[in-house]
Amino acid sequence: MVAAMIPGKETKAREQSMVEQAVRPIVEALVANAPSGWTHAVLHCRAGRGGTSATGGYTPPRDRWNTGVPNPYRELMALAETLRKDRGWEPVSLEFRCRPSGEYRFVAFHDAITRVTGMGSGFQVVLDPDYRLSQPGLQQEPGTAAPAGDPETAVARFRAYLERRAAILGHRDELPPPATAAALDEAERRLGRRLPADLRALYTIADGDGIDYENRYLFQGNAWLSLKSLVAEHTDWSAGERPWYGWDLEWDAVVFDTTPADTVRRCGAHPGWLRFATSEDGNFLAIDTDPARNGRPGQLIRTGRDYDEGPAYLADSVTALLGHYLELLDQGAYERHGDHLSLLEPAGDPAPRQIIGEIPDEVPPTLQAIHINNASALVDLAPLTAAPHLRRLHLNRSTTADLTPVRELPVESLRITLDDGNLTPLAGHPHLTSLDLTTTVPTDLAPLRTIPHLRGLDLSRADAPDPTVLADLTELRYLALTGRQWTTLLDKGEVPPSLTAARLADEDATLDDALAWAARLGLPTENAFRATGSFKSASG
Template sequence: MVDQAVRPIVEAIVAKAPNGWTHAVLHGRAGRGGTSVTGGYSRRSEQWNVGMPSPYVELMALAEAVREDRGWEPVSLEIQCRPSGEYQLVAFTDAISRVNGLGSGFQVVLDPDYRLPQPGLHQEPGTAAPAGDPELAVARFRAYLERRAAILGHPDQLPPPASAAAIDEAERRLGRRLPADLRALYMIADGDGIGYENRYLFQGNAWLPLKSVVAEHTDWSGGERPWYGWDLEWEGVVFDTTPTDTVRRCGGHPGWLRFGTSEDGNFLAVDTDPARDGRPGQVISTGRDYDDGPAYVADSITSLLGHYLELLDQGAYEQHGDHISLIEPSCDPDPQQIIGDTPDEVPPTLQAIHINDAKGLVDLAPLTAAPNLRRLHLNRSTTADLTPVRELPVESLRVTLDNGDLTPLSGHPHLTSLDLTTTVPADLTPLRAVPHLRGLDLSGAEVPDPSVLADLTDLRYLSLTGRQWATLLDEGGVPPTVAAARLAEADATLDDALAWAARLGLTTDNALRVTGTLKTTGG
């Protein structure tokens, strides 16, 4: 079946080939979740010509055939073919996958169950009492509904209240008690939707019924956010909120109970496990657009309802049929993130900066004015002095270093990921004293002695060139804790990646290979 399933894909590749092509490579990933394709054609007059077809139906059929033959779901695959009609399929589990974009090559996942720790899990917990008041919340909610009714000319139609037993059961399934003020609102109405019609009472967010609160919590694996893969996660950073130290620095947390949705992957949630300066029951925004961290909204549902009443009293709203949009006061806060050059005046709120295509050496000293800077990325930009980084809580550092001196990073208490490019050979010895270093990309660096890497016993992600990997593997210096690795070779084949992954300890001798020849007139 696999032999038959691959031929239509080869035919599509050959049919779209440009004149004068000599070789074509299709890299793909396919499974029940869909397909993705990269690759291109080589020609005598140029190295690569993109425009590889993406035959979705045929790739899905191939994935199904491989799934039946080997049980792999999804599958990583590579198809190479030539004008002569000769072709080869190599397929394997997605433990090995193609990495595209700036970080090209292949990635292998050696420990699929390991996840990098979220910094918020180690933050000091909050000890303050809840700010919410259930009686006041009920009074404000009823007043809010009355004001809305006066504007709309009719009261909002809401579902019946949830029973005390239903709330108790929801809390049992959540493993958390709802804040008292939110609990009190559910005893007025079980959300704001009837059928498919929502009133969007929480500033454009539909108020979820209890069954949906439980379902959202279950779908998000008890509150943890989805894992997006090592190529995106290894140098990830979670920002702090404003005010600082109120919400845990996590992408998701079991203590965040989503009760409102904007129906685009973003949510309002009550936080039952705040950070040191937070309050239990505080309201936050989280979800699809909050990968850099949650946003603080209010100290309680009670306070949030008070804010809504104030906006209505000020006439700060717009009516669109049966919907009311509250207009928040305009503000221009100092940025958390800057992309471009170092500004003349560095805002103290800055938590991330991406300096792109800088002319000359970049002076990092002005960045010490940002005491919460956590991501410092120099993209196609070079610096000669990392000393200022000593004074900053930088967790993710991407840098081209002109002098190869990593000494300023020795003992850095916050650094978790380093993407290093060098213009001269670099001594990695100072990295032995970076206690929380979890991710390292040295594919752009000249490293005379990679044996130092063997001493980085907490390293979880490592990216090297093929030559660097060969040296390290020959010397037996791969840190034993590495959970994922990248072969940073743009021209590597899946066969190359399989051989490399085998040396790292992954069993690859069951890779699927199919060869054949099409009848073709050539190109």
């Protein structure tokens, strides 16, 4: 919970003056960029040491797709710094509203309340900033198989790999000296985990493949990290914590499974993944020391920037990967670029994991996500039962009349427009964690009580005559409703008890509206900063 800091009268007056001085040039920029005939302008901002973002527009709108709203970076950063010093807010949420007469209103608060845009527009409040939704892979059954790697075979293959490279390049790769046994022991102590025996053996040949910031990229375009860098990467990576992108993006997020299934835990990151090679673009090769049921310790995966929806399985060991590299060289499947070799991988499995568009005539069994867009008729979901691993089912601007097929699928994230309003097929669904529901007729929400793992819910486009049912959803962490729906819940004291984040889904809501709403949810908002004023504008 964000604590309120209430300044004294003298401090408050001084602060008021400083903030108002910083506000004025921003309002002037908003007015200066206004189109002819405008009657009202609004600018929503988030500003702090990480930069600024701005949304808003003019009434009447200048353009459907481009509001032309300014983002006066320096002035916003100066205002954010003033509020940081006086209130301790970092970053800060800001709202400016003004008219051609020069009259303006300014409201600021800590970013526990933020403006959100896109499909989920309105305001979001975070009641517990430290809470994170758990990753599904943490509950998966662990693997019990022995490691597949063999240190002697790995060393022999690695030396053969270096010899083959030397024959192609016309010289041997210059590599760092080997890591000592003491250095390996210390690295494992700091990691809190043992390196697989085959990878450990490679470090007794060379401590990575970089000398003076020049790498040999021995692992298929990936620079092999030194022990020191491997430990630092694991430490800097917060021992495997997945980046958190905010509740507006995370509440209905899904982590996909790998192929083969159940080999790697369904996580965006994990403390058991030791990054030992980098493509230097935010992606890595990692050793998996804590595999899922069908995996083996020491298996290799791809993880990093492009793998938030789940890692990719690469090989059961470093030993196997080196054998694969030798096979590619034997086949002549490589290209030379100066002193670097690129191995040419065979074409991968064309069966898709995700489809965007419409349900195909033949649904691939590998399908884990589908986004059905702009369907002109009611969508029949029955063909999707051919996808036994489907985790995400989103109907965008598309409608269905029967949810029965979903009952047979492991769908976790469901976004639908429902024509008959019948949620009964979802009763007791063992996998569903998030539901974004739009309805065309009144809907009984009672079946939601029986969904054991429901954590996120958006009913802002649903006709739900009795939203008080939601009070029985004791595990619900995220809820999006309209202002009218929230009023019904709050007036009757029926807010879900474990709510961590929420959205006020009224596009025309003001920050003042959001502050009043958040206060009813239990967030202290009495320290919000407000200022009104007037100046002679160029159009006034």
